[in-house]
Amino acid sequence: MALGARLPVHILTGFLGSGKSTLLKQILQSDQYANSMLIVNEIGEIGIDHALLEQSDDETLLLDNGCMCCVLRGDLQELLVSLAMKRARGTIPSFDRLFIETSGLADPTPIIHTLYSDQAISHEYELASVTTLLDPLHLENLSVDPYVSEAQLACGDVIVISKTDAATPDTIARAEALARRINPGAVMLRSFFGSVASEVISDRHRIIDRQLGEIGGAGGQPHQHDGPGHVRHAHVYTTTLRMHERVNKRVFEAFLKCLLDLQRDNVVRIKGVMCFADEPGQKLVQGVGHTLDKLEDVEMSSLASDESALVLIFREDIGEQVKALWAQLERLGVSQAVQP
Numbered sequence: 001m002a003l004g005a006r007l008p009v010h011i012l013t014g015f016l017g018s019g020k021s022t023l024l025k026q027i028l029q030s031d032q033y034a035n036s037m038l039i040v041n042e043i044g045e046i047g048i049d050h051a052l053l054e055q056s057d058d059e060t061l062l063l064d065n066g067c068m069c070c071v072l073r074g075d076l077q078e079l080l081v082s083l084a085m086k087r088a089r090g091t092i093p094s095f096d097r098l099f100i101e102t103s104g105l106a107d108p109t110p111i112i113h114t115l116y117s118d119q120a121i122s123h124e125y126e127l128a129s130v131t132t133l134l135d136p137l138h139l140e141n142l143s144v145d146p147y148v149s150e151a152q153l154a155c156g157d158v159i160v161i162s163k164t165d166a167a168t169p170d171t172i173a174r175a176e177a178l179a180r181r182i183n184p185g186a187v188m189l190r191s192f193f194g195s196v197a198s199e200v201i202s203d204r205h206r207i208i209d210r211q212l213g214e215i216g217g218a219g220g221q222p223h224q225h226d227g228p229g230h231v232r233h234a235h236v237y238t239t240t241l242r243m244h245e246r247v248n249k250r251v252f253e254a255f256l257k258c259l260l261d262l263q264r265d266n267v268v269r270i271k272g273v274m275c276f277a278d279e280p281g282q283k284l285v286q287g288v289g290h291t292l293d294k295l296e297d298v299e300m301s302s303l304a305s306d307e308s309a310l311v312l313i314f315r316e317d318i319g320e321q322v323k324a325l326w327a328q329l330e331r332l333g334v335s336q337a338v339q340p
Contacts, residue, residue, distance in 0.1 A: 006126040009098045011111055013152045014133030015142055016104030019162035022194035024101055028067050037095040038069040068095060077114055084124040107151045112288040129207055132156030136167045136175035150236045153179055154268045154313045157207050159186045165193050182236050185311040239319035241326060243308040246277040255329050264290040266318060272310035273300050
């Protein structure tokens with residue numbers, strides 16, 4: 001990868017004991033990801049101490065598979081800027097991508113927010129994917145911190161059901177149903193003995209295309225699961241908007257502004273593809289919380305050339321209000337929609 005290009009960032013998240021370390025080691029052992037940088041909270045958590053060859057500096061470690069690893073001891077923004085500067089100066093070996101493994105009790109949304117909103121960071125890095133692991137054997141553990149576990153699932157572009165080699169078909173089905181209710185637009189994969197189709201995790205175009213193919217019409221329903229351990233997830237709601245004709249961009253921007261002004265504390269994730277009347281092609285829309293990433297060109301085969309689809313995940317059941325807001329702004333038109 002050329003030094004001037006933005007570095008793709010892949011976030012790996014999931015609740016305690018979900019299998020992140022096992023999957024991460026499998027990914028990094030592949031030749032495809034040999035030239036990667038890894039950020040973890042604690043080196044010991046991923047069991048790579050035996051693979052360390054030399055310490056490049058006080059924060060970066062060189063691994064025997066060609067990857068590098070650094071420990072997140074303080075502020076993520078400072079670390080990302082430092083790594084970018086050292087990469088540009090040649091004081092550490094160059095790397096082609098960055099993996100960030102969150103701790104099991106971490107909400108990944110602040111990391112995503114940093115990548116979207118910090119100007120210096122977004123100039124050097126771009127979010128490529130968020131992969132969430134879900135352990136089907138211990139769904140009851142999610143109730144320890146349902147806010148965090150739901151945020152982890154809601155943010156996932158890809159959700160990997162781990163430990164399927166030890167789980168029954170019914171257990172796997174319950175886990176997938178829970179994940180699908182919280183995040184119907186995610187690509188769903190199964191991990192067998194820690195192995196998964198890792199190219200799907202890092203191929204951004206493939207992820208987005210498969211996501212759009214997964215978007216269903218069950219938006220606005222509470223996401224809850226009553227299985228073994230009586231896990232119950234009723235704190236996250238999903239709404240899907242579909243538009244079958246090209247959309248006025250100013251109306252869409254007014255819709256997002258009103259939504260984030262009125263419901264900024266409720267918004268967990270926004271993701272979709274829009275077709276605007278005054279612009280050719282398709283545009284990727286994505287955001288977390290009240291922060292939106294820049295629109296970018298995409299080419300998705302899973303949607304018709306004039307069709308748009310938007311998935312919105314909220315903390316409260318406001319799906320009908322959101323649909324009504326969109327309908328009202330469409331009826332009012334641009335001139336009135338942009339008024340305060």
